[in-house]
Amino acid sequence: MQDLYKFENYVHPEFYKKLLDLKELGENPYDIKSFEKTDIIQIRQEAEVELGKSYKTAGRVKAIRRHGKAMFFDIEDSTGKIQIYLKADVVGKDKYKFIADHMKVGDIVGVEGETFITRTGELSIQTKYIMFLSKVLRPLPEKWHGLKDAEIRYRQRYLDLLVNKEVFNNFKKRFEMQWETRSFMAEWGFIEVETPILQPIAGGAAAKPFVTYHNFLELELFLRIAPELYLKRLLVGGFEKVFEMGRVFRNENISNRHNPEFTMLEAYAAYKDYTYMMQLTETLIATLAEKIRGSFKIPFVKEENGKRIEYEVDLTPPFQVKTYLEVASEAAGEEITEETPNDKLIDIAKQMEIELTGNESWGELVELIYSEGEKGITQPTFIIDYPIDISPLAKRKTEKLTERFELIINGWELANAFSELNDPEDQFNRFMQQLERAGVDKDRDFHRFDADYVLALCYAMPPAAGLGIGIDRLAALINGLSSIKEVILFPTIKPQINLKLEEDKEVDAGA
RNA sequence: GGGCCGUUAGCUCAGUCGGUAGAGCACCGGACUUUUAAUCCGGGUGUCACAGGUUCGAAUCCUGUACGGCUCACCA
Numbered sequence: 001m002q003d004l005y006k007f008e009n010y011v012h013p014e015f016y017k018k019l020l021d022l023k024e025l026g027e028n029p030y031d032i033k034s035f036e037k038t039d040i041i042q043i044r045q046e047a048e049v050e051l052g053k054s055y056k057t058a059g060r061v062k063a064i065r066r067h068g069k070a071m072f073f074d075i076e077d078s079t080g081k082i083q084i085y086l087k088a089d090v091v092g093k094d095k096y097k098f099i100a101d102h103m104k105v106g107d108i109v110g111v112e113g114e115t116f117i118t119r120t121g122e123l124s125i126q127t128k129y130i131m132f133l134s135k136v137l138r139p140l141p142e143k144w145h146g147l148k149d150a151e152i153r154y155r156q157r158y159l160d161l162l163v164n165k166e167v168f169n170n171f172k173k174r175f176e177m178q179w180e181t182r183s184f185m186a187e188w189g190f191i192e193v194e195t196p197i198l199q200p201i202a203g204g205a206a207a208k209p210f211v212t213y214h215n216f217l218e219l220e221l222f223l224r225i226a227p228e229l230y231l232k233r234l235l236v237g238g239f240e241k242v243f244e245m246g247r248v249f250r251n252e253n254i255s256n257r258h259n260p261e262f263t264m265l266e267a268y269a270a271y272k273d274y275t276y277m278m279q280l281t282e283t284l285i286a287t288l289a290e291k292i293r294g295s296f297k298i299p300f301v302k303e304e305n306g307k308r309i310e311y312e313v314d315l316t317p318p319f320q321v322k323t324y325l326e327v328a329s330e331a332a333g334e335e336i337t338e339e340t341p342n343d344k345l346i347d348i349a350k351q352m353e354i355e356l357t358g359n360e361s362w363g364e365l366v367e368l369i370y371s372e373g374e375k376g377i378t379q380p381t382f383i384i385d386y387p388i389d390i391s392p393l394a395k396r397k398t399e400k401l402t403e404r405f406e407l408i409i410n411g412w413e414l415a416n417a418f419s420e421l422n423d424p425e426d427q428f429n430r431f432m433q434q435l436e437r438a439g440v441d442k443d444r445d446f447h448r449f450d451a452d453y454v455l456a457l458c459y460a461m462p463p464a465a466g467l468g469i470g471i472d473r474l475a476a477l478i479n480g481l482s483s484i485k486e487v488i489l490f491p492t493i494k495p496q497i498n499l500k501l502e503e504d505k506e507v508d509a510g511a
Numbered sequence: 512g513g514g515c516c517g518u519u520a521g522c523u524c525a526g527u528c529g530g531u532a533g534a535g536c537a538c539c540g541g542a543c544u545u546u547u548a549a550u551c552c553g554g555g556u557g558u559c560a561c562a563g564g565u566u567c568g569a570a571u572c573c574u575g576u577a578c579g580g581c582u583c584a585c586c587a
Contacts (some may be wrong), residue, residue, distance in 0.1 A: 347539035
């Protein structure tokens with residue numbers, strides 16, 4: 001048998017001693033089941049009007065200042081922080097000494113007492129009664145510099161949340177933003193639905209899926225890379241405005257704007273086209289900026305050649321609109337139109353030192369050139385009318401272009417939307433083209449053929465518009481952060497602490 | 512996957528030319544009844560990420576590995 005006290009230095013001996021003392025006196029903090037508490041924010045608000053009122057409150061001890069026979073300490077709950085004053089005169093000599101000897105920064109305590117203002121003007125609680133509600137057995141990260149090590153911040157996010165207040169607030173805002181998004185969508189007449197995460201065909205995007213297996217069906221399944229094709233089946237089924245906000249999974253690399261699992265908002269509206277979705281997107285983002293951040297202007301800092309550059313992203317609507325070919329033309333330095341032949345595009349790409357496989361289609365060539373231009377877009381810009389061969393689910397606009405837009409902000413793709421292709425024959429052919437392309441270019445991902453989806457279209461899907469928004473990216477943007485890791489509570493990270501109990505190790509060795 | 516950078520006490524960091532590791536906070540002992548990064552006195556608690564190599568001697572130089580960050584590629 002192992003015990004926690006000896007397990008991997010999990011427990012600090014001095015801290016553990018305090019807990020043992022408590023238990024010996026019959027005051028095991030872990031026996032406490034509940035505690036009637038007033039939120040600190042409420043105490044603060046009421047103290048503006050009336051002092052001397054008695055409260056019970058609780059929170060985590062964040063700082064202790066001992067002064068012999070009296071002590072100050074700060075406790076914090078999810079609503080705020082307040083100073084607690086504890087005097088031997090008031091609580092009794094023995095009780096005071098016991099608390100003073102056993103309280104550590106990080107403990108969770110419950111107190112009862114009256115509000116008053118100290119000589120230095122700090123609102124405090126004159127404690128009459130105090131108890132430990134939980135004991136900390138390891139020291140918290142440093143109070144002044146906080147926790148900076150990115151690895152520990154992600155692996156032990158609870159510590160990050162605990163000691164870095166702005167991190168805590170960023171997450172609070174992220175989830176407020178999601179709530180506001182749901183309420184916005186409801187106001188626009190959309191209802192929230194849920195569609196499969198386990199899918200037999202990972203459709204709706206071109207990305208590598210995670211693979212899993214259902215034992216009883218003896219079936220290989222994929223974690224969804226997008227909910228798109230299921231949501232559009234609902235349009236066939238008679239739903240007119242639906243949205244889903246949920247996790248999607250892509251088996252790809254991790255970066256400041258990519259996580260293997262991320263949150264996507266997808267919305268579909270029957271009888272609308274992509275201009276409607278542009279309007280919705282713009283209004284949604286402006287609404288969120290106003291409600292969550294209270295401003296359209298978001299300051300950012302970046303480094304270029306070792307220089308710190310401060311700049312501002314302005315979310316004030318209306319957003320700029322540019323065509324895909326305009327951006328490609330700007331990047332190329334000469335005009336690219338639908339008539340520009342492949343040979344010419346190859347020349348341009350080579351001049352721009354873009355690597356080619358030689359297998360690219362017209363749209364893929366334009367895409368490579370366009371990508372160079374996209375990076376420089378900082379202010380919100382709708383890029384419209386994408387090449388058809390890279391948009392196999394979008395409705396045709398011209399021979400080579402589709403009614404599709406993406407919203408680029410701060411160099412990031414925030415949203416992707418189109419007038420949905422509802423012609424089953426065209427859809428069938430587009431899927432076939434994707435299959436062909438996949439046969440030629442083995443390195444890229446293409447949309448997978450989904451015959452069942454084509455079958456659904458054969459029952460008539462109304463004309464419709466669809467939208468996808470990267471919620472993590474949006475949350476990072478609105479909070480002025482340059483990595484989605486700052487708004488994903490537990491970003492995907494390789495496990496490092498892989499501890500097993502000795503018994504398990506032996507079992508493993510034997511197996 | 513490529514390139515660059517990082518990993519030193521619980522946390523934040525310093526560590527000279529290669530000479531057996533140091534500060535602040537935290538922690539331990541003591542003083543202190545209105546402090547708030549409390550203060551004052553005393554105490555260093557370490558697998559210098561890991562494994563090799565060079566060297567009389569390595570936190571420091573070299574190689575490899577692990578993990579992380581940035582970036583490019585990939586990818587919405």
